[in-house]
Amino acid sequence: xxxxxxxxASHCGVTVRAVRHYHQRGLLPEPERDASGYRRYGAExxxxxxxxxxxxxxxxxxxxxxxxxxxxxxxxxAAVTEIDSALQQQISDLERRREELARLLAGxxxxxxDEVVELLDEMRAMGVSxxxxxxxxDGWILxxxxxxxxxxxxARQKKAALGDAEFRKIYLATDEARSWDADDPRLGELAAxxxxxxxxxxxxxIGTDAEPxxxxxxVSVVETLLAAQLAETSPAWRRLGELSRSELTPAAQxxxxxxxxxxxxxx
Amino acid sequence: xxxxxxxxASHCGVTVRAVRHYHQRGLLPEPERDASGYRRYGAExxxxxxxxxxxxxxxxxxxxxxxxxxxxxxxxxAAVTEIDSALQQQISDLERRREELARLLAGxxxxxxDEVVELLDEMRAMGVSxxxxxxxxDGWILxxxxxxxxxxxxARQKKAALGDAEFRKIYLATDEARSWDADDPRLGELAAxxxxxxxxxxxxxIGTDAEPxxxxxxVSVVETLLAAQLAETSPAWRRLGELSRSELTPAAQxxxxxxxxxxxxxx
DNA sequence: TTGCTCCTCACGTCACGTGAGGTGGC
DNA sequence: TTGCTCCTCACGTCACGTGAGGTGGC
Numbered sequence: 001x002x003x004x005x006x007x008x009a010s011h012c013g014v015t016v017r018a019v020r021h022y023h024q025r026g027l028l029p030e031p032e033r034d035a036s037g038y039r040r041y042g043a044e045x046x047x048x049x050x051x052x053x054x055x056x057x058x059x060x061x062x063x064x065x066x067x068x069x070x071x072x073x074x075x076x077x078a079a080v081t082e083i084d085s086a087l088q089q090q091i092s093d094l095e096r097r098r099e100e101l102a103r104l105l106a107g108x109x110x111x112x113x114d115e116v117v118e119l120l121d122e123m124r125a126m127g128v129s130x131x132x133x134x135x136x137x138d139g140w141i142l143x144x145x146x147x148x149x150x151x152x153x154x155a156r157q158k159k160a161a162l163g164d165a166e167f168r169k170i171y172l173a174t175d176e177a178r179s180w181d182a183d184d185p186r187l188g189e190l191a192a193x194x195x196x197x198x199x200x201x202x203x204x205x206i207g208t209d210a211e212p213x214x215x216x217x218x219v220s221v222v223e224t225l226l227a228a229q230l231a232e233t234s235p236a237w238r239r240l241g242e243l244s245r246s247e248l249t250p251a252a253q254x255x256x257x258x259x260x261x262x263x264x265x266x267x
Numbered sequence: 268x269x270x271x272x273x274x275x276a277s278h279c280g281v282t283v284r285a286v287r288h289y290h291q292r293g294l295l296p297e298p299e300r301d302a303s304g305y306r307r308y309g310a311e312x313x314x315x316x317x318x319x320x321x322x323x324x325x326x327x328x329x330x331x332x333x334x335x336x337x338x339x340x341x342x343x344x345a346a347v348t349e350i351d352s353a354l355q356q357q358i359s360d361l362e363r364r365r366e367e368l369a370r371l372l373a374g375x376x377x378x379x380x381d382e383v384v385e386l387l388d389e390m391r392a393m394g395v396s397x398x399x400x401x402x403x404x405d406g407w408i409l410x411x412x413x414x415x416x417x418x419x420x421x422a423r424q425k426k427a428a429l430g431d432a433e434f435r436k437i438y439l440a441t442d443e444a445r446s447w448d449a450d451d452p453r454l455g456e457l458a459a460x461x462x463x464x465x466x467x468x469x470x471x472x473i474g475t476d477a478e479p480x481x482x483x484x485x486v487s488v489v490e491t492l493l494a495a496q497l498a499e500t501s502p503a504w505r506r507l508g509e510l511s512r513s514e515l516t517p518a519a520q521x522x523x524x525x526x527x528x529x530x531x532x533x534x
Numbered sequence: 535t536t537g538c539t540c541c542t543c544a545c546g547t548c549a550c551g552t553g554a555g556g557t558g559g560c
Numbered sequence: 561t562t563g564c565t566c567c568t569c570a571c572g573t574c575a576c577g578t579g580a581g582g583t584g585g586c
Contacts, residue, residue: 001409006539036585043409051371054367080368084369098355137310142270282551283565284552285550292549302558329549538584542580551573554568558567560564
């Protein structure tokens, strides 16, 4: 009345192939065979197989299961305790993954920090075109990949700038400018406006000293708004970048160089 | 200012090899190469890779991830909901595994139902030898594997028998008899005592009709106590089986045949 | 005789890991 | 020149899955 391999397997909740695999790996001793060469299992095989399955289900590699099976009860229970905390870890991992899935449905929230998502929402609410918001978003994504630690400071500076009515006008004008011809005369006026605003803003910020000025705000405007690779998306923007850079004060020019160095150090 | 493969990978929490693997599988489009033949990634690659990683971490096979990525948002969110409930399932599975681990430390409790474990504890408390309790335990394990549905009824019947002081004496005597010679004259007396007790017990049970008698209790004693394969562990027990079977009443003999049929049907 | 279980190779699968051997930028 | 990153094969790994081809009990 000993068990056949399929009786053993199904009672322990594993496949027949898995039982044979455990024999091959030396985890479960080969039992005696009957007259037909069939394996016949006794009660101890049931006990061993349940042990093996329980540990394997808990994610223990079979090589480690092997060592655990013939280890002293004391170190066995220590190992089980360890596995248990690994299981707890897995559970909290899964719970985090459920949250991430929820955020995946919510759109950008998994890709960018909340503060940047809010910034983009604010722009959309201001009336900035979807295309320009998309370009902004891509810029932030790349920035987050290359220099994650500056994202937060830059986001706060941009948020502050958006609080200024004049900046909002400049930003909206720049949005419209995307589709202008590269030789449109209004690009010169817009460039001058930007540089003027940035110079004033810089004095104001340096005056208050409220936030450590990691990035020269004058440079920030030009760079953030018209960073080289973003400008590539529109001939008018590329021209706007050239015009505004040539109108920068010498002090800001050197700040721009500084910025480049910082970026390299950060990457 | 596009990303290299390692910048992309580390920002998304995957290995460089995994990114290449996703290219091979057609999950992530191959980006443009720079002058040195290096892959250069833009923001959309970050978004795609985070999507892929999130789904893969949730246990979705890559072949299915492929289909989900280019499915409509509506069916995408339906699929994500499905994955989420799969995650919930996994979490409760892990929690059950933690319980099973705890029971693994507690000994037999994973291998046998609680009622049988209690039965074995009771025997140990009675003074039955560890070896005999071990043989009993092995018998129950095999029974549970072959005919799980009869375990509960048999356990209740055995528990009832252990409530009888005379049965306990018989059981302890049988325990001692294990090491006797096969021709010991006391074996005949013990066999007669067992059959007598079983016959009386049978009348009592049939009189009360408290529990449906699935198994003739007289047969139950002989079979449970001395089931053929357990008897093999001791020459004296084998002889005790022969003696008691030959002393059974004709009615019980036919009941024994009935039992054999039931066992076959159950397996 | 048919259907079911069992047996032993031995190749397949899934999601990458891991060198092997070589090139390009600083 | 050295060290680091990148490149393309291509075999290895882990825990089995899945036939292929054959035998034994009812």
